[in-house]
Amino acid sequence: MNTTADREKSLLKHKKEIETQLKKLGSGFVDFGNDVDPDEETEESEEKSNRMGVKRVFENQLKEINKTLESLKKSKKGNSSAKPRAGKK
Numbered sequence: 001m002n003t004t005a006d007r008e009k010s011l012l013k014h015k016k017e018i019e020t021q022l023k024k025l026g027s028g029f030v031d032f033g034n035d036v037d038p039d040e041e042t043e044e045s046e047e048k049s050n051r052m053g054v055k056r057v058f059e060n061q062l063k064e065i066n067k068t069l070e071s072l073k074k075s076k077k078g079n080s081s082a083k084p085r086a087g088k089k
Contacts, residue, residue: 004075019062
């Protein structure tokens with residue numbers, strides 16, 4: 001059975017993994033240097049474009065995880081503050 005706590009734990013683990021990957025990707029800045037070789041410039045440009053695309057995917061995943069975690073937090077808060085109602089007969 002997948003409880004809310006299990007889901008939250010899984011999301012937090014995934015969040016940490018994404019944050020680690022984002023740190024590895026860095027700012028996405030690639031120094032092209034002063035070389036004038038068009039083939040090398042093309043490869044470097046493609047690499048930068050690929051990194052930026054991957055970074056964008058990770059950032060979107062991170063946003064979704066944060067939204068879900070916030071929703072779970074609100075749900076837990078709402079459930080814990082709810083007072084039991086007196087039963088009607």
